Amino acid sequence: xxxxxxxxxxxxxxxxxxxxxxxxxxxxxxxxxxxxxxxxxxxxxxxxxxxxxxxxxxxxxxxxxxxxxxxxxxxxxxxxxxxxxxxxxxxxxxxxxxxxxxxxxxxxxxxxxxxxxxxxxxxxxxxxxxxxxxxxxxxxxxxxxxxxxxxxxxxxxxxxxxxxxxxxxxxxxxxx
Amino acid sequence: xxxxxxxxxxxxxxxxxxxxxxxxxxxxxxxxxxxxxxxxxxxxxxxxxxxxxxxxxxxxxxxxxxxxxxxxxxxxxxxxxxxxxxxxxxxxxxxxxxxxxxxxxxxxxxxxxxxxxxxxxxxxxxxxxxxxxxxxxxxxxxxxxxxxxxxxxxxxxxxxxxxxxxxxxxxxxxxxxxxxxxxxxxxxxxxxxxxxxxxxxxxxxxxxxxxxxxxxxxxxxxxxxxxxxxxxxxxxxxxxxxxxxxxxxxxxxxxxxxxxxxxxxxxxxxxxxxxxxxxxxxxxxxxxxx
Numbered sequence: 001x002x003x004x005x006x007x008x009x010x011x012x013x014x015x016x017x018x019x020x021x022x023x024x025x026x027x028x029x030x031x032x033x034x035x036x037x038x039x040x041x042x043x044x045x046x047x048x049x050x051x052x053x054x055x056x057x058x059x060x061x062x063x064x065x066x067x068x069x070x071x072x073x074x075x076x077x078x079x080x081x082x083x084x085x086x087x088x089x090x091x092x093x094x095x096x097x098x099x100x101x102x103x104x105x106x107x108x109x110x111x112x113x114x115x116x117x118x119x120x121x122x123x124x125x126x127x128x129x130x131x132x133x134x135x136x137x138x139x140x141x142x143x144x145x146x147x148x149x150x151x152x153x154x155x156x157x158x159x160x161x162x163x164x165x166x167x168x169x170x171x172x173x174x175x176x
Numbered sequence: 177x178x179x180x181x182x183x184x185x186x187x188x189x190x191x192x193x194x195x196x197x198x199x200x201x202x203x204x205x206x207x208x209x210x211x212x213x214x215x216x217x218x219x220x221x222x223x224x225x226x227x228x229x230x231x232x233x234x235x236x237x238x239x240x241x242x243x244x245x246x247x248x249x250x251x252x253x254x255x256x257x258x259x260x261x262x263x264x265x266x267x268x269x270x271x272x273x274x275x276x277x278x279x280x281x282x283x284x285x286x287x288x289x290x291x292x293x294x295x296x297x298x299x300x301x302x303x304x305x306x307x308x309x310x311x312x313x314x315x316x317x318x319x320x321x322x323x324x325x326x327x328x329x330x331x332x333x334x335x336x337x338x339x340x341x342x343x344x345x346x347x348x349x350x351x352x353x354x355x356x357x358x359x360x361x362x363x364x365x366x367x368x369x370x371x372x373x374x375x376x377x378x379x380x381x382x383x384x385x386x387x388x389x390x391x392x393x394x395x396x397x398x399x400x401x402x403x404x405x406x407x408x409x410x411x412x413x414x415x416x417x418x419x420x421x422x423x424x425x426x427x428x429x430x431x432x433x434x435x436x437x438x439x440x441x442x443x444x445x446x447x448x449x450x451x452x453x454x455x456x457x458x459x460x461x462x463x464x465x466x
Contacts, residue, residue, distance in 0.1 A: 016249045023245070031233040036225075048233065049241050056248050116228045139222050140229035142196050145189055160185040163192065167218040174221060 008069050011059050019059065023052055026070050029141040030077050036140040037081045037132065039121030041114070047084055051077045067150060074137065074151045123173040130154075131166035138163055184211045188218060195223050292335045293344045302351075316411040319362040322355040323418050326452075329355065330426040333445070337437040342444050349448040356455035359419065363462035366404070366412055409466065416463040423456035 010018035030051055035044040054076050062072060124132050130152070137148040138159075145163075149156045187208050195201055201216075201223045208215050288300035305325050312318050329352040336344050404412075430449045437445055 014249070014252060016246070019245070020242070023241070027238060027241070028232045031237075032229050032231060035231065036229050045233070045237050045240075048237070049244060052241055053244055053248055056245055057252075113228075113231070117231070120225055120228050135225065138192065138196070139225040142226070144193070157182075157185075160189045163222075164185045164188055164218070167188075167221050170221050170225070171217050174224075 004069055005064050008062065008064055012062060019056055022069060026073050030073055033074065033077055033136045033141040034081060035117065036121055036124060036136045038084060039118060043084060047080045051080055068147060071147060071150050078133065078151065123170055126173055127166050127169055131162055131169065134159055134162040135166050184214065187211050188215045191215065191219050192222050195219060196226065292332055293348060294336060315362050316408065316415055319359045320415055320418055322358045323422050326352055326355040327422050327426055330429050334429055334433050337433040337441060337445060342441055345441050345444045345448065349444065349451070352448065353451055356452060359459050360455050360462070363459045367462035412463060412466045416460065416466050419456060419459050427453055427456070
């Protein structure tokens, strides 16, 4: 088993296999973060691609500082999402696409899954920007409080407070 | 109140960590103590979001991204091939440019040595001659160079004489006069150091016989005597020999040019001949004691 630092150093030296390993480890969680933020699978696919291409292009400038590599990827993803939201103030409605794998084979079940994602994404869009970030990083990507704090440049206490207030708001929104 | 809120957030966070690790929301709610009522619904909301978003990217998307990354890797390799070496030797860029500029300059100057007055590179030739003069420190060395350059002017005259361009010939004539005047003035300084008793009558043999026929009186130099070093004496002898040999051939060539030149430029060339002949004669008279 290779340490992440070792893999990152190899990827920095243009080792494509090492980058592929990083990609395998983080692709799904980045995709989940983006899909919840943009609520549109086609855009989420594009943005996820862009995140990894950008990471590949600029990994040479990445400095290992005992911080998980995923933090760097999430920062790229976050910037991509911010740019996307800036460009598209009105987010497109989500369409059902059989190409998206939600771990379900049944088209009806898949459609229901996407409807739920759309609802959650729509509800999240009513939160503040910081709350949206915390919800996406914590509950969609499954990051720890410490990781989310590092990515967003906030303290763990602030992340706890944000997730609390975000969940309170989400509960109200779901009730409505 | 503040402590209670912090406790509530901590309890919620702990429960959420468990939910994110896959524990059931009902099981995590057991540890919430007095916050149970407040936090239970929030944990359920979090669990619902987690469950809703538990999707993976499709295999086709992953393949698409992999292909795109492979393309990027290929592009990078090409870029490294194209620019990697340049980047590696970037310290050498400035010296290389300097060397290239110097090589071009040398090539230009070397090529210009054969330029004629009607060539665009002729000014480069004159400039390089002036540089050579500037870097020559002794008067006698400069005088020798002026003799060399005088010969070049005569060669140029031969080239342009047939083109009937009076202006070019006048320019050449002025340049030639400048060279010879320098030689005359220099030799005149050294003529002063030769004791009058040692001076033999000016007898110039061979092709210079014609110079003897020139009726122009040459004033005898009179300044105070100066002691010469052996090197200077040798240089003066060499200069005298150089003037003597060059003027024989050069004057003959100018005469030849007069014969072949169109009528329109003949007077200008004749005037040049007369002036050059007179100055060569004067320089040789100045150096007759050596």
